[in-house]
Amino acid sequence: xxxxxxxxxQNASTASTLQIxxxxxxxxxxxxxxxxxxxxxxxxxxxxxxxxxxFPVQVKLSKGRVAWVESEVADWIESKMADRxx
Numbered sequence: 650x651x652x653x654x655x656x657x658x659q660n661a662s663t664a665s666t667l668q669i670x671x672x673x674x675x676x677x678x679x680x681x682x683x684x685x686x687x688x689x690x691x692x693x694x695x696x697x698x699x700x701x702x703x704f705p706v707q708v709k710l711s712k713g714r715v716a717w718v719e720s721e722v723a724d725w726i727e728s729k730m731a732d733r734x735x
Contacts (some may be wrong), residue, residue: 672716681722703728
């Protein structure tokens with residue numbers, strides 16, 4: 650394992666190439682999308698009438714804890730905004 654020293658140029662370039670996805674909880678997904686938790690879970694449930702295959706699926710982080718990838722939620726919102734133009 651490499652230890653990064655923020656004072657060296659090589660380490661700075663290595664650190665800047667590392668892109669860790671930001672995980673957001675359900676409450677934040679609800680805030681960003683203006684959807685309820687029930688609607689969100691129905692949109693990811695293939696058996697639901699509200700199923701939306703374009704909606705981001707949650708990531709299981711641990712037993713009883715899930716989150717969504719922030720960039721995927723943002724992409725979904727942007728696609729909805731683009732759809733209104735057509």
